[in-house]
Amino acid sequence: MSSEYIEFGGKKSTDFYLVIQKDGVQISQPEENRIEATLPFMNGFYDFSKMAGERTYKQRDITIKFSLSAKDENELYHRKCDVVRWLSGAKDELRISFLTDYHFVGATAVFDTSAFEFTSRRTADLTVNFKTYPFLRSDDYSDIGFDDFNFETDYLNLTDISLTAVKQTRYAPPATLKVYSYADRPIRTRLSYKRSEDDTKSVGFTYFALNDEEISASVYRNTEKEFDLDELTLQPGVNTLAAYGFGTLTLKLYEEAL
Missing domain, CATH: 2.40.30.200 (Elongation Factor Tu (Ef-tu); domain 3)
Incomplete structure (x- = not known):
């Protein structure tokens, strides 16, 4: 035994x-x-x-x-x-x-x-x-120990990280989020969207980009049920997301292995 x-x-x-x-x-x-x-x-x-x-x-x-x-x-x-x-x-x-x-x-x-x-x-x-x-x-997506972690330049991903869009004005920059992928290949992460109470017309994100490439698919959802987008594929290393509009998009990050 x-x-x-x-x-x-x-x-x-x-x-x-x-x-x-x-x-x-x-x-x-x-x-x-x-x-x-x-x-x-x-x-x-x-x-x-x-x-x-x-x-x-x-x-x-x-x-x-x-x-x-x-x-x-x-x-x-x-x-x-x-x-x-x-x-x-x-x-x-x-x-x-x-x-x-x-x-x-x-x-x-x-x-x-x-x-x-x-x-x-x-x-x-x-x-x-x-x-x-x-x-x-x-059990833990992050593989960087705090002894080696640079709080100014490094990125620490746990499981869920979120991007809340800002209203677009003439001089306001978009909300941005940097995500570091430890995977050695592109990955398509699971997503959930939480609508904003200010979004009375159900607009969602008016502008959404990954690494300066605009994503055309709508992220707006009536519920917070998980989904994915073909255009939102994280590349190995640093990925930068940017958004104008309303609501919060959460990325569900996991390290997986066969």
Whole structure:
């Protein structure tokens, strides 16, 4: 048996007397989505897998084998019921104790009561398969330590950073926000927009630019539901956003790894 554990749905596996078996965690590598098409009278095929500019992946599978024990058959039954209630129907972050800097998001547990294999009147084995978002997500997007941080020239990104537009006048400069991307490739971040009470005509941003290139798509939204924009793709290094108008745009920044 190992001393490792998982966290899911706000609770740890040890809260339910579950012990991860030795070598009981298998984390698969997500498969790449392949989108191929052929045309009549054509040799070979077209590969549309990278039409959006980057590869996409199927969900990731994580299989975990647990052991469960109790003092008697009745206690084992009740502990089994507690485990079923904990895992059933939940969708949440999944953390595995030996992955200290990363976690999985959008995880759901796939199992049923037949997944319990009773090895004696007081012990049982349980195999749970988790389906998750394909990328690991970092617990802290920033990787600059304060010992090396220059408060005048460096940029420190945590998870959410916001840009509030200013009303355009003849001499007023636009509101600006500098974002440093640690990624080694362009990334399209998730966004949310909060409308301004002063925006009585639902205008949103009247001017919006990334690195001096104007973005034509509207950022106005009636709700703060997350969305993304094809034109808002952050490049490696420093990115400068500028805006006139009304409302606040929040960028959801995460470091991800396969």
